[in-house]
Amino acid sequence: METWFLRLVLILAWMTSGTVFAEGTDDRESVVREASPESVLDPRIERRRIREAEIDTENFEAGIYAGLISIEDFGTQPVIGLRFDYHLSEDVFFEAALGRAKGDETSFETLNAGVQLLTDEEREFTYYQASIGYNLLPGEAFLTRNRAFNNSLFLIGGAGMTDFAGDEYFTISAGVGYRLLINDFTAVRVDMKDHIFTHDILGEDKTTHNLEMTAGVSLYF
Known part of the structure; x- marks a missing residue:
């Protein structure tokens, strides 16, 4: 059982x-x-497509510029020039520049009709100098949501000669600039400089500050 x-x-x-x-x-x-x-987790990750900057590896840069220069005692006048740069590294570059303007009449000449301190030829203002620049803030500028351009804020300073009033004067220059690379070989640039030299055109030695602001374009090769 x-x-x-x-x-x-x-x-x-x-x-x-x-x-x-x-x-x-x-x-x-x-x-x-x-x-x-x-509701099911997908382990696949969608990758963003990134287009890297195609910047030439050449270290030479040549360009032209134009703007205004305030020649102390001789008015603010248009200035044009040429520059040639050699980029030693990503941060440091050397520059040779040649600029030209023409001084106006002084206030003394304007107030005294018929008085002329300088001839037309002597009013030609030409400077040539060698400088060294340092890229202080290299980075990128986003002009649109999906497009960025390499840029840099830089300091520059140097020395050279200024040909004015029939004589040549040793000149020291210092300034700041901004460079924006449009593509792999073209850049636009804005500069502000002070050209400092001493002359005795008005009868006594005087240290002058000649402020310049320019914009230009350059090519890498």
Whole structure:
């Protein structure tokens, strides 16, 4: 009697466990079927497409510029010039510049009709100098959301000669500038400089500050 009862209990237990396993399997399959594609994490990462700057590796830069120069005692006049740069490194560059303007009449000449301190030829203002520049803040300028341009704020200083009033004067220059690379070989540039020299045109030695502001374009090669 006990043997039959034990067998009956074992058969009932086996049938119950099989039913529970089948129900658990059905539940897992229904969860997988009902899961939406949005609820599943996608391990793939979408990569951004980046276009690297194509900057020439040449170290030479040549350009032209134009602007205004305030020749002390002789008015503010247009100035044009040429520059040639050699980039020693990413931060340091050397520059040779040649600029030309023409001085106006002094206030003394204006107030005294017929008085002329300088001839037209002597009013020609020409400077040539060698300078060294340092890129203080190189970086990028984002002109649009998806386009950036390399740029830099730099300091520049040097020395040279100024030919004015029939004589040559040793000149020291110092200033600041901004350079923006348009593409791999073209740049635009804005400069502000002070050309300092001493002359005795008005009868006594006088140290003059001749402020200049220019804008120009240059090519790398």
